[in-house]
Amino acid sequence: MAEAALRTVAATGREPGTDPGAPGPEALVDDDFIAAGGHPTHVHVFHQFLYVPLGRIVVTALGRDHELSPSVALWIPAGVPHSARFDPDSLVVAETFEPDRHRLPYTEITSVNVSDAQRQLLLSRMRSSEVTEEDPAVFAVLCSGHRDVLPLPRPTGRAAATVAGELMRNPGDPRTASEWAEGLYTSSTSLRRAFRAETGLAFSEWRTRLRLNHSLHLLAAGHMVSTVAARVGFVSTNGYILAFRRYFGETPGAYVKRSASRTAA
Template identity: 65%
Template sequence: MALWIPAGIAHSARFGADSVIAAEAFDAEGFELPYQDVTTINITDAQRRLVLGRMRSTVARDDDPEVFAALSAGHRNCLPLPQPTSHTAGAVARELARTPSDPRTATEWAENLYTSSTSLRRAFRAETGMAFSEWGTRLRLNHSLSLLEQGQLVSTVAARVGFVSTNGYILAFRRHFGQTPGAYVRSSLDRSA
């Protein structure tokens, strides 16, 4: 989870003892900011690694445009998607993040990784707080947001992220985001206009 705070907004915050705070500042004159208000956003695992890696570095860098592009590429509407920590569940999560349309079930993944499907499902439940199927649905829906914003047809997006039917994708999208993909695209266009 990240908090986008535009320049000039006075703020203060309290964090839990196990929180890691990393600030990335960008010149508001040099970049088109994605949000005009304080906005909570869900960051990807890759974005998290980028920020943590920059915290560890002692070398001065001049890569603000690349970092800004990487960190502002997320969507405020992304569903929370905790990452599993165990070796097996983590391997499945990483592969699905690379190829969200992969149709394999938990049983098929378990067979490929020489473990039981019960162990894999249990790991996802314990480490992410959700069932394997729910985690996969959220991943696919999160991936679909950028495709929709690129102007791709809903049916194309549904197929590209691994939904068996366009109707199933629309129903899942509405259940999680409270609107259809078409309504989401229209509201995104209204926000950018």
């Protein structure tokens, strides 16, 4: 994980969110402070896409923790101070991009639910025996996907992974954890424990996040809020609106208007 351009925040004296290219106090460039278990707060002069094909790590920025797993990666824009903690068995893959050549669609650290295409690309670059350079096509693939999605770790055990796969194909499936468990010849308690242990989320929380993420694409396609609520599995439109506001801080209608303004800008 040693990277030549890591810089400590104390050395840069630069506040979060400021232009990483702006002049400031002389910066210390030093790889020695990076340990096997992580590294303290520092700043990159480049954009970084962090992926963890094995294990888990936690990246902390601006007082917020971001947990990375084989299904959740992270974009760290240039100039954003952050630190990291690594699990002992974790494998961390870092793709870096020069901010002068590549512009991110966001300015804050952003979680990415890793798609099959992104996973295949990242693993193929790991297997390559040649030095891999930053590439506009690679950057485009890693930037694909909805920018506002909620982080959604994928379970790995047989039962939970089966349920997750079915729900991803049909988020509106109304079956309860007990009904899923019965069909898989396990107990609802075991299934719920598996979701909690493998994703860090309760089954109901995981399903709600999945449904809300799916609803973002339907809203972007121009569907009415009531139609979206029904298609992703909410019993009522009001229940969908309340859940959407709780996770995204605004109603679906307000979100659609803001997204339209953001796109136009």
